[in-house]
Amino acid sequence: MTGREDLLLGFRLAVGGGRGSIVRLVLSAFGIGLAVAILLAGASAGTIKENRDERTFAASVKSEPIPGVAPLAYRAATTDFRGQAISLVHLRPTGPNSPIPPGVDRLPAPGEVFLSPKLDELVASDTSGLLAPRLPGKQVGVIAPGTMVNPNDLLAYVGTDTLRSGPMVYGFGAERGYDPMLEQGVLALLLIGLFVLLTPVFIFIGTLSRLGGAARDRRLAAVRLAGSSVRQLRRITAAESLVSAVAGLVVGAALFLLVRGAVPDLQVFRFGLYPEDLAPPWPLVVLIVLLVPALTVATTWFAQRHTIVEPLGVVRESAPPKRRLWWRLLPVVAGIALVLPDFGVASELGRWALIAGAVLLMLGIPALLPWLLDRVVSRIKGGSPSFQLAIRRLQSDSGTPSRVVAGLCVVLAGAIGLQSLMAGQAALGAYQDTTDGRTIVNAEGPVADKAVAAVRAVPGAADFQSMRSLFVTMDGALSSFAVADCLTIEASTGMSGCQDGDVFAEIPSFHKGQSLTLTDLDKKEQPWTVPVTPRPLGSKPAGLAQYQGVRVFATPSAVAGVDLTAASVMMSLRDGAANPDFVELVRNSVASLGWEATVASYNKNRISDEARMFGDARNILLGGALFVLLLAGVSLLVLAQEQVRERRRALGALSATGVPVRVILRSLVWQNGIPLLLGIVIATATGIGIAAVGKRLFWRSLYIDWAAVGVLAAAAIVMVLLVTASTLPSVRSAAKAESLRTE
Incomplete structure (x- = not known):
């Protein structure tokens, strides 16, 4: 031919x-x-x-001045709606040629907003009517699809004529x-x-x-x-x-x-x-x-x-070929030689040495696993009939299951190591909230009185506290100075017996009749004389005070005559009506104040941007690992079905001699499970080793994400059980006497 x-x-x-x-x-x-x-x-x-x-x-944004370009006042704020973050970008042009952000053909006029496609869909689907008041203006268009970083970004460009602070932007499209x-x-x-x-x-x-x-x-x-x-x-x-x-x-x-x-x-x-x-x-x-x-x-x-x-x-x-060990150890030894020396992860050489070392260590798994499986099964004797059938099958042919499990264990080892590294960075970036479920509102000085009145009027508002913020100059340094009523002061300091006109100070040199200078956020200075002998702060500030690092409290009567117009206000309150949309009502109460008022609900753990970045990467990796585990499951399923097909005569003979089908099925569980359990042990040890060495990327301590280890190992075990269960119809068919027929 x-x-x-x-x-x-x-x-x-x-x-x-x-x-x-x-x-x-x-x-x-x-x-x-x-x-x-x-x-x-x-x-x-x-x-x-x-x-x-x-x-x-x-x-x-480009913040460097460009000749002939009228800058654009630009301020980004964030609001949440039922757990979804919405970015509100307030814009105020200073001239006819002010830059235009990507995705729109013109700047929004005061009272107008452009919405991203997903935010437009969210507004249209909101039947509660709580979201529309959050957007300070009338919608006049949709931001062009494909211009947001993510397709599901919730973004709004808001036109305003009251924006006085924030960066001045001369263009969009910064250099890489x-x-x-x-x-x-x-x-x-x-x-x-x-x-x-x-x-x-x-x-x-x-x-x-x-x-x-x-x-x-x-x-x-x-x-x-x-x-x-x-x-x-x-x-x-x-x-x-x-x-x-x-x-x-x-x-x-x-x-x-x-x-x-x-x-x-x-x-x-x-x-x-x-x-x-x-x-x-x-x-x-x-x-x-x-x-x-x-x-x-x-x-x-x-x-x-x-x-x-x-x-x-x-x-x-x-007889199965004798597997040699020496060449199987080469990737492991080479990997250890690359990861143990500290080349310095800040250098290009150090990073690539660490990456190459980790890769070689994981390549050692498919190289070593067949050899280890041969040695393990060759020394196992006795056990139940199903166990003995599985061991005998592995002794005659351990190559096929070990190859599938080896690929699966590479995924497990890498995922365990990287999950531990990323989980450690995310955990270090998280910090526990101490506000005990309170909602916090901040407002700039010019709208402070309006914000206080609006928040107080929210249905179900309880345990309201507020504090105006200034700075006091002491010994040549600025210290945080707060004006608050007695209720707020007592809640923030643990003091009792407060009366209007009192002053509380952490600074020992504070005394009655002392002349000081108060400074507001606009850097306007005002003289102030301490009217009474300050009472010492008896405990570390808590509640609102801890966020400002307040060292001096004064009641309203103690600062009579001081102009508080530019003093921002911080408020806190609780939901007294068990309303699941209470926070949304609070946000809506100050929505008309635009960028000058922000609301934050600290009823759960907060994480930093760095921790969130590691958390995102961690979830992407975990999703990919589970998807590849699915591929391993498909491969194992295909091989299991093919093995049953090829061994039909042997399975028929076993059934004809009186071996129950359930024993054959249990033998298949052992046949797939023994290599998997051995691989999980090797993969876990390798993954922890990679995490132990990889922590040098961030100069931080080792953190083992045992939850991820458990999830991945459990997913692999469940996959083996499902694959074995799926072979039941084929095994029952093969166990019939017709399988012994020959031509």
């Missing part, structure tokens, strides 16, 4: 070999397709970062910046994470390409009997493998396009994508299209290296 005829024969054997061949083709095509979809998504990482950077920098922390920390972790998620994909592709090995050998023996040469057999084998690979490429492309269309609806905290972000560069697409078929063919040929196909049958090695 010619080479073309060999390839055609391989194609016919792949698709025309009966029901078994079709089922095998469908299973392998779906498994490879899922892997291809993940590869295409991973190849889009560069495009995702580039597009997000473009949108981020396009929205960045450089974030040292991102480069040294998060970017390095995400690079390791990308390797963690993509490397097992190649392992699974190679494993899936080995489906139907025994049946393929029997077919090739028949072809050899007809006079084909070994070279022709290789071409036939390659054609068979290429059919499943090409089908997998088609399925993977379809899955990728399906996911790409749903991308705008997927968001992890603040991280979201547009469909055009998931666009892998054409060189990488071509590489994937060439690499996947090449990998399937190479893996199939490699699997037949110990098989001699002869005209009268298939001869396999009677």
Whole structure:
């Protein structure tokens, strides 16, 4: 036969070999397709970062003066609506050529607002009527889609003519910046994470390409009997493998396009994508299209290296090959050699040495696991019948399950290590709220009286406290000075017996008749004489006082004659009516004051921006790890079904001799579970080791995220149980006497 005829024969054997061949083709095509979809998504990482950077920098402001450009007064504020953050950007032009932010064709006039598409949808869907009053103006347009950093961003451009403070903006579209922390920390972790998620994909592709090995050998023996040469057999084998690979490429492309269309609806905290972000560069697409078929063919040929196909049958090695240890230790030793020395993570060499070391340590898992599994199962004796059946099967062939579990354990090790690093940074950035569920309102001096009256009038408001803020000059330094009524002072200091006219001071040198200077936020100075002997503060300030670091309290009568017009006010209150929308009512009460009044509800733990960034990256990684675990589950399911198909006669013989089906099923659980449990132990140890070394990225202590370890391990165990349960119909069918028939 010619080479073309060999390839055609391989194609016919792949698709025309009966029901078994079709089922095998469908299973392998779906498994490879899922892997291809993940590869295409991973190849889009560069495009995702580039597009997000473009949108981020396009929205960045230029504060350096530009000759001939009238600056734009710009102030960003944030409000929340039922847990969703809404950005309100207040804008006031100072001339006809003031810059215009991206996404709109003109600046909003005073009393007008432009809304992002998602905020426009949220306003339209709000049946409570609580959100519309939060937006200080009439909606006159929608910000162009694609100009927000995330498709689900809730953003409003608000026109105002009262904005007096805030940065002056001369343009939008700042030059590309450089974030040292991102480069040294998060970017390095995400690079390791990308390797963690993509490397097992190649392992699974190679494993899936080995489906139907025994049946393929029997077919090739028949072809050899007809006079084909070994070279022709290789071409036939390659054609068979290429059919499943090409089908997998088609399925993977379809899955990728399906996911790409749903991308705008997927968001992890603040991280979201547009469909055009998931666009892998054409060189990488071509590489994937060439690499996947090449990998399937190479893996199939490699699997037949110990098989001699002869005209009268298939001869396999009677004993499993002895696995050598020395070369399996090389990636582990090289990884340790790279991560142990402290090259300094601030340097490029140090970061890449740490990344390369972590990658080599994880590569040691698929290299060591088959050897370790062989040693473990060879020393196990006794046990229940199902356990003995599983051990005997693993002793005769431990390569296939160990390969699937090895890929899964690479994901577990990397995810455990990176989850621990990121969880540690997020935990260090979190701080516990001490306001005991109070709602805090801040208002600028010019609207302070209006804000106090509006907040007091909120239905259900209880335990109201307020404090006006100034500064007092003592010994050449400024100290925080608060004007408040006795109720607020007693709640903030723990003092009792307060009367209007009293003064409380933490500063020992304070005394009656002392002349001091009070300064407001506008830096206006006013003289003030201490009217009474100050009472010492008996405890550390709490409540409102702790946020201002107040060292001096004065009641209103003690500062009679002092102009408080520019003194901002801080208020706190509680919900006395158990209204779930109480905070929304408070926000609406001061919404008309625009940027000059802000509301914050501290009824849960708050986290810093840095901690939130690590939390976002952590959730992205966890989602990717669980998705790759799903791929491992599909691979394991395909292999389990194929093993049942290949062992139909053996299972039928076991059933005919009186072995119950439930024993066979339990043996399959042990057969899949023993490699998995061993792999989880190795993966956990490797992940903790990576976390212990990787903490040098941030010069902080080790933090093990045991919750993530438990979730990932539990997900892997549940996956094995589900895969085994799914083989029940096949096992019941194989356990029938008909399976013993032969021709």
